[in-house]
Amino acid sequence: MTETRSALVVDDERDIRELLVLTLGRMGLRVDTAATLGGAREMLLREKYALCLTDMRLPDGSGIDLVQEISTRHPNTPVAMITAFGNVEAAVEALKAGAFDFVAKPVDLTVLRDLVRHALMLGTHRQQIATSAGPRLQGDSPAMAQLRQTIAKVARSQAPVYIVGESGVGKELTARSIHEQSARAAAPFVPVNCGAIPTELMESEFFGHRKGSFTGAHADKPGLFQAAEGGTLFLDEVAELPLSMQVKLLRAIQEKSVRPVGASSEVGVDVRILSATHKNLEKLVDEGRFRHDLYYRINVIELKVPPLRERRDDLPNLAESILQRLAIPHQRATPKLSRAAFDALASYPFPGNVRELENILERAMAMADGDVIEASDLHLPARGAEMPPPASPPPASAGLAFNAAPPTSLDDPRLDPRNLSPGDTAGSALPMYIEQMERAAIEKALQDHRYNKTKTAAALGITFRALRYKLKKLGID
DSSP states (O other): OOOOOEEEEEOSOHHHHHHHHHHHHHTTOEEEEESSHHHHHHHHHHOOOSEEEEESEETTEEHHHHHHHHHHHOTTSOEEEEEETTOHHHHHHHHHHTOSEEEEESOOHHHHHHHHHHHHHHHHHHHHHHHHHGGGSOOOSHHHHHHHHHHHHHHTOOSOEEEEOOTTSOHHHHHHHHHHTSTTTTSOEEEEEGGGSOGGGHHHHHHOBOTTSSTTOOSOBOOHHHHTTTSEEEEETGGGSOHHHHHHHHHHHHHTEEOOBTOSSOEEOOOEEEEEESSOHHHHHHTTSSOHHHHHHHOSEEEEOOOGGGOGGGHHHHHHHHHHHHHTTTTOOOOEEOHHHHHHHHTOOOTTHHHHHHHHHHHHHHHOSSSEEOHHHHOOOOTTTTSOOOOOOOOGGGOOOTTSOOOSSTTOGGGOGGGSOHHHHHTTHHHHHHHHHHHHHHHHHHHHTTTOHHHHHHHHTSOHHHHHHHHHHHTOO
16 A cells, blocks of 8 residues: 655755655655755645654754744644754754754654654554543533643653642552553553662563573563553652662663663664653752753653642542542442532542542441442541641659650650650650551551552652551561
8 A cells, every 4th residue: 555644854954854754755655855944844834744854953942942833833743853863952942942852953753753653653642642542631610621731742752741630639540641642652651659669679570581691580581661662651659769869760761772681782662651640850960969961861851740638529430439449449429428428528638649548438338328429437537637736744753654645746745855754764654656647657558548558658758668668567467
């Protein structure tokens, strides 16, 4: 079958134009060329193109201007920038302007062919992908409408996207939606929680290893980069990566290749990087806890996911949808919220966002007597219940009563050494109360997050490894 799609090549160097015409022609594309910005604009008025390749520097202007114009006036035409070798700033500027991807001079034909294939797939499957991916992010509020519009834009690009949002807002769903609306939709989407991988195993997990490279390496094993080949690698909680791993990750992203542990050579990888964290990554950069060069490499496009309190109009449909989904495994009718129950939810601040809403409704379904959930079934935390005001200090002679409620914060007056009797100060009362406080906080967090240790660690603000240590120390199973 004859290929009817065409491409536009914009470059003032004849050799480059001829090389690209030959390469794209062998891929079955009809190719038009222009040597100037003005010539490209005339071509775009007459023809619809499946792809445009433009140089950064043109005799009558910048290729960035062309990228912006095509992104605005011809949103279905992916445009890639040709940049000078090593000019990362220009590449990032092009991606932010709306470029699909970039390729450096001298042009690597293998990289170019991969770029073209992804661009053509984007055009071919755009409607089908958008239709199948739509229902994942629910809500019709202005905030969600804006988020979906932004996702549709960034999905057309190959640029790294940094997803910002509080815990529980749906950062992974956002990443998955970007993948499913992109040209990489048919390839794997591989999510990884960076805080859940032990430091000593990170290099092997990310890049793979060769048989015999270390004790227990009984066979070759591909890493996460290889598993996501042709698709998307989603680095959740990227702030948890140790500095030593950040260096290796930066190199893998820049070079588009990885070296498995025990291998003598690197392996090329074709992966788009999406990342997310609930922490302030810019602050961590200022504190020297996250590399600034990696931060700027993964944060080409920043995408903010709104918290539930900024999209309260979505609460009725969200609650109904969650209840329907929760009812299916139990083969029961979908419960309804009473007016009082809905009013209680509507006035609750949801610090844990959509994930907390799911937990509250799942618990309420178990507590409800029938198919109507009442306000009392929700068991919503009272405002400020987690951190009550300190009680009046007990008299020094009273000591510490071990059947009393455990302290709720480090400000609890019972933990002030001035309020301990001499025997308590010399003994183990304070450590025991601190242990009780830790135990209570960890057990509550585990219950709130359905005993998911990764989410529990994130909610407590500690690493996954620190949580494992605490569980073992406190004997919590």
